[in-house]
Amino acid sequence: MLLIVLLLVVIGDVVSISSPITPFTAYRYSTELEKGMADLWWTVDNGAKDITFELHMKTTGWIALGISPAGGMTGADIGVGWVDSAGKVYFQDRYASDFFKPAMDNTTENWLALRGRESNGWTAIQFKRLLDTCDPMDVEIKSGTNVIIYAYGLTDPSVGDISYHQNRRGSRMIPLQSYVNPPTENKFADLDYFEFRLNNSIVPSDDTTYYCKVYKAPTGYSRKRHAIAHKTMIDSDNVDMVHHLVLYECDRTVEFDDNNLAEGVCDDHYKELSRCLANTGVIWAVGGDEIVEFPEEAGYPVGGDFHIKYYVIEIRYDNPKLTPNRRDNTGIRFYLGKEHRQYDLGYLTFGTSINALALTIPPKVAQFTVDSYCPKEFTEVLYFFDPKLC
Ligand SMILES: *[C@@H]1O[C@H](CO)[C@@H](O)[C@H](O)[C@H]1NC(C)=O
Numbered sequence: 001m002l003l004i005v006l007l008l009v010v011i012g013d014v015v016s017i018s019s020p021i022t023p024f025t026a027y028r029y030s031t032e033l034e035k036g037m038a039d040l041w042w043t044v045d046n047g048a049k050d051i052t053f054e055l056h057m058k059t060t061g062w063i064a065l066g067i068s069p070a071g072g073m074t075g076a077d078i079g080v081g082w083v084d085s086a087g088k089v090y091f092q093d094r095y096a097s098d099f100f101k102p103a104m105d106n107t108t109e110n111w112l113a114l115r116g117r118e119s120n121g122w123t124a125i126q127f128k129r130l131l132d133t134c135d136p137m138d139v140e141i142k143s144g145t146n147v148i149i150y151a152y153g154l155t156d157p158s159v160g161d162i163s164y165h166q167n168r169r170g171s172r173m174i175p176l177q178s179y180v181n182p183p184t185e186n187k188f189a190d191l192d193y194f195e196f197r198l199n200n201s202i203v204p205s206d207d208t209t210y211y212c213k214v215y216k217a218p219t220g221y222s223r224k225r226h227a228i229a230h231k232t233m234i235d236s237d238n239v240d241m242v243h244h245l246v247l248y249e250c251d252r253t254v255e256f257d258d259n260n261l262a263e264g265v266c267d268d269h270y271k272e273l274s275r276c277l278a279n280t281g282v283i284w285a286v287g288g289d290e291i292v293e294f295p296e297e298a299g300y301p302v303g304g305d306f307h308i309k310y311y312v313i314e315i316r317y318d319n320p321k322l323t324p325n326r327r328d329n330t331g332i333r334f335y336l337g338k339e340h341r342q343y344d345l346g347y348l349t350f351g352t353s354i355n356a357l358a359l360t361i362p363p364k365v366a367q368f369t370v371d372s373y374c375p376k377e378f379t380e381v382l383y384f385f386d387p388k389l390c
Pocket residue numbers: 103106107
């Protein structure tokens with residue numbers, strides 16, 4: 001069954017940063033683009049409709065950041081900058097019409113350098129751009145997932161032109177602007193929380209793995225509490241491998257040995273987990289928001305007589321290089337509100353099966369509709385609206 005779900009988006013204020021240079025100002029978001037090599041900070045100003053970036057890379061040559069329509073250089077809108085030995089900052093707006101060296105954007109200059117400096121072998125440049133420049137040689141920065149490409153050179157351009165970067169480049173899918181603008185984690189800093197999280201689990205050296213682990217609902221809350229937000233904690237060592245994760249609610253009838261809860265490749269536990277892997281709760285995929293806050297009138301119940309006693313976290317890993325012995329501590333944290341809210345929040349999963357009639361994307365249409373019917377046998381057991389019904 002393919003689940004059709006709402007994914008709510010943005011990246012948090014997490015992450016390990018390796019740059020020895022302190023950013024010029026405070027930013028809303030940051031991420032390590034490449035371990036020990038490249039860090040990026042940014043803030044979106046919705047009033048001014050622009051975005052301010054600060055890019056740090058471990059080189060004293062040129063550094064570049066691009067917005068790519070599809071992940072590669074083709075069609076990418078790229079800002080290239082460097083700081084010369086006198087400390088002067090240079091910045092260029094470029095456009096890559098194909099795989100080759102990006103040409104200067106000769107229509108308008110939309111990437112604007114603000115400040116820059118070099119220190120300890122790193123280069124830091126702060127620059128800004130309009131979200132939508134309306135320039136055919138720029139790529140609009142849309143809400144949701146953006147494909148960021150980056151590259152650097154070992155030296156400053158000598159005659160004003162950049163040298164080929166060979167393999168000194170990379171790309172990341174990052175939601176630069178959230179659909180829903182969730183709050184930062186600070187908002188929940190003084191709240192109780194509980195976590196369902198892997199504990200140094202070994203990621204199999206297979207191309208694709210669905211990994212499952214059962215968690216018992218926290219038992220320490222004799223009175224029902226309400227979770228008001230959750231945070232997906234992708235292990236910062238494994239952002240390259242975690243493709244998505246799903247938290248499932250087990251059916252209330254399951255019984256497990258609490259001292260021996262299943263963990264491992266999902267297929268190896270398929271039977272045990274058969275009454276767990278149906279109703280989804282939290283879902284995160286690359287590009288999704290780390291923090292999700294619930295509406296203020298509702299909270300997700302935990303403790304007391306709440307009927308869900310077990311959960312399963314299923315993580316899909318992509319490990320195309322078949323790297324052995326990578327350890328993972330990815331998981332989910334739920335923040336508990338201080339007050340009880342008016343309503344219990346529940347998850348309802350809609351889906352359609354994967355077959356040629358259910359989900360076929362017709363060619364050359366701007367949009368299309370997928371119909372899916374919910375049999376009455378299903379709605380008859382919607383007991384979570386009223387536990388007395390079953
Ligand atoms: C800009 O550069 C492109 C590609 O190099 C060229 O085809 C185009 O004519 C130039 N436009 C202007 C306004 O110079």
